[in-house]
Amino acid sequence: MTTLRVRFAETDQMGVAHHAAYVVWLEAARVEWMRERGLSYRDLETSGISMAVSRIDVQYRAAAYFDDSLTIHTTLERLKSRYACFRYRIEGPDGRLVATAVSEHIATDRDGRAVRVPSAWRDALAEHVTPTSD
Amino acid sequence: MTTLRVRFAETDQMGVAHHAAYVVWLEAARVEWMRERGLSYRDLETSGISMAVSRIDVQYRAAAYFDDSLTIHTTLERLKSRYACFRYRIEGPDGRLVATAVSEHIATDRDGRAVRVPSAWRDALAEHVTPTSD
Amino acid sequence: MTTLRVRFAETDQMGVAHHAAYVVWLEAARVEWMRERGLSYRDLETSGISMAVSRIDVQYRAAAYFDDSLTIHTTLERLKSRYACFRYRIEGPDGRLVATAVSEHIATDRDGRAVRVPSAWRDALAEHVTPTSD
Amino acid sequence: MTTLRVRFAETDQMGVAHHAAYVVWLEAARVEWMRERGLSYRDLETSGISMAVSRIDVQYRAAAYFDDSLTIHTTLERLKSRYACFRYRIEGPDGRLVATAVSEHIATDRDGRAVRVPSAWRDALAEHVTPTSD
Numbered sequence: 001m002t003t004l005r006v007r008f009a010e011t012d013q014m015g016v017a018h019h020a021a022y023v024v025w026l027e028a029a030r031v032e033w034m035r036e037r038g039l040s041y042r043d044l045e046t047s048g049i050s051m052a053v054s055r056i057d058v059q060y061r062a063a064a065y066f067d068d069s070l071t072i073h074t075t076l077e078r079l080k081s082r083y084a085c086f087r088y089r090i091e092g093p094d095g096r097l098v099a100t101a102v103s104e105h106i107a108t109d110r111d112g113r114a115v116r117v118p119s120a121w122r123d124a125l126a127e128h129v130t131p132t133s134d
Numbered sequence: 135m136t137t138l139r140v141r142f143a144e145t146d147q148m149g150v151a152h153h154a155a156y157v158v159w160l161e162a163a164r165v166e167w168m169r170e171r172g173l174s175y176r177d178l179e180t181s182g183i184s185m186a187v188s189r190i191d192v193q194y195r196a197a198a199y200f201d202d203s204l205t206i207h208t209t210l211e212r213l214k215s216r217y218a219c220f221r222y223r224i225e226g227p228d229g230r231l232v233a234t235a236v237s238e239h240i241a242t243d244r245d246g247r248a249v250r251v252p253s254a255w256r257d258a259l260a261e262h263v264t265p266t267s268d
Numbered sequence: 269m270t271t272l273r274v275r276f277a278e279t280d281q282m283g284v285a286h287h288a289a290y291v292v293w294l295e296a297a298r299v300e301w302m303r304e305r306g307l308s309y310r311d312l313e314t315s316g317i318s319m320a321v322s323r324i325d326v327q328y329r330a331a332a333y334f335d336d337s338l339t340i341h342t343t344l345e346r347l348k349s350r351y352a353c354f355r356y357r358i359e360g361p362d363g364r365l366v367a368t369a370v371s372e373h374i375a376t377d378r379d380g381r382a383v384r385v386p387s388a389w390r391d392a393l394a395e396h397v398t399p400t401s402d
Numbered sequence: 403m404t405t406l407r408v409r410f411a412e413t414d415q416m417g418v419a420h421h422a423a424y425v426v427w428l429e430a431a432r433v434e435w436m437r438e439r440g441l442s443y444r445d446l447e448t449s450g451i452s453m454a455v456s457r458i459d460v461q462y463r464a465a466a467y468f469d470d471s472l473t474i475h476t477t478l479e480r481l482k483s484r485y486a487c488f489r490y491r492i493e494g495p496d497g498r499l500v501a502t503a504v505s506e507h508i509a510t511d512r513d514g515r516a517v518r519v520p521s522a523w524r525d526a527l528a529e530h531v532t533p534t535s536d
Contacts, residue, residue, distance in 0.1 A: 008299065008309075009292040009420050013179070013413040013468060016246070019187040020157040020411050024277040027154075031276065031335065041276075042335040045147070053153040057191040063246055066415060067299065067310040112150070112197055142433065142443075143286050143426040147279040147334055154277050158411040165410065165469065175410075176469040200281060201433065201444040281447070284514070287455040288429075291422040313415070321421040325459040331514055380418070380465055 002029040002072045006064050016063040023056055026088050026101055029072035033086075039124055048110050049118060051084060055104035061097045069093050075130045081116045082107050084125065087132055135170075136163040136206045140198050150197040157190055160222050160235055163206035167220075173258055182244050183252060185218060189238035195231045203227050209264045215250045216241050218259065221266055269304075270297040270340040274332050284331040291324055294356050294369055297340035301354075307392055316378050317386060319352060323372035329365045337361050343398045349384045350375050352393065355400055404431040404474045408466050418465040425458055428490050428503055431474035435488075441526055450512050451520060453486060457506035463499045471495050477532045483518045484509050486527065489534055 002025075010021035031041045044051070064070055071091045078085040084105045090098040107117045117125070136159075144155035165175045178185070198204055205225045212219040217240055224233040241251045251259070270293075278289035299309045312319070332338060339359045346353040352373045358366040375385045385393070404427075412423035433443045446453070466472060473493045480487040486507045492500040509519045519527070 007296050009295055009422050011415040013417045014184050015415045018411050020154050023154040023157055027277055028275050050148050053194055055193050059189050060187055141430050143288050143429055145281040147283045149281045152277050161411055162409050282452050288422050288425040291425055318416050321462055323461050327457050328455055
């Protein structure tokens, strides 16, 4: 579970958090999700492997406002040898649903070629796969 | 059709354009699409109506690089009294497919309430609806 | 004192945090500095008053990296009836100096006109002015 | 001379372009300035040399608004073996002065160490140095 505050720079002239900011938050939530499970995405990157984003699907349900403290619930929904799929639920300060989202990832090397997720990572991630029904 | 160059600030340490930048490009392409059809999104905003984003779905097909000149093809796929759906195709400098995307929108007033798209806009937009099959 | 982690989206293809991200961090640090002193910048904004940025001067001393936990020390250096100047020091995880910066602000109303900082805010801010010598 | 339009994502809840966006625009203007003089910053980066930003100083003079077409005038003010300083003037659609800025740069290699600007680049840049008096 990640919490973050909506930054002023993330608002737009509609007076709400701009929809592209959510995509950045999902990434921050994903990195925290890994850290909480003993996995350093920074170390994975340093080793030359990235979890490149192949798809982002965000459904915006309610506005988020400057200085709101948001909570992001992250779930690893599916895992294959070269692929992972995360699901997210962003909640506002009062628990209201702000957005749901899915991100899909392909493990890639420094040249952008699809590779297998390193086995240590795959084993560690496999413990946390939680298929969802919705 | 919109063309834009990938900015240095839009790259990340993988050496490619960050996936959140695409969401900003789609918005820029949408505004240009309207301008080319005689519609000023700025004027719509000034009148108190926004086309709030209710969903973004982006499929990343190939990396985009710093300084690449990208072309974005925008299509208005569906239009209802309070709703619009756009489809996008982002192509790289050599015509390679970089990404496809869909954005869904709800017309809202300054308080974020769903409202009808103003009739002048709706009539103008209706001329350009192009359902796609994929 | 504010701490934040460098987000992946904030890196660029040089493999470091992009210099524009620092400007966003300074703003986040300023808002936290206010909160720690019982001042809600959100409330000030809601009341129709902004502390518009009239100048930003950032000196970059060392790179910041993805996932680095940075500490930002904020000081209110000068305060006038319509003006405030903040000074910042950004430190890396090992205490190394990452950047120093100054931001200048003009209090403005919703039409962008310079106005006096509301007296309650001015009194509260005045207690925290700390001129620096460098 | 670079022209660009203020993107919706670049606005904030004050209804103007956010001050951090200017820093990104300066970078885009700098890259275009080089291109107009036959210099590809992309090629320089590919060769392993970056013009890392060591300082940014922006003075905000008037607000820029969504969809404004801005013009950025760029000048190379100083050049040394490992250092360059650019000066900028951002003008609004009606020619009004939006901002002035200075950026300072250190040539660095892939490890972030200061290096000499490659001689071909230095010679090419040297032809365009224009000291300013203000």
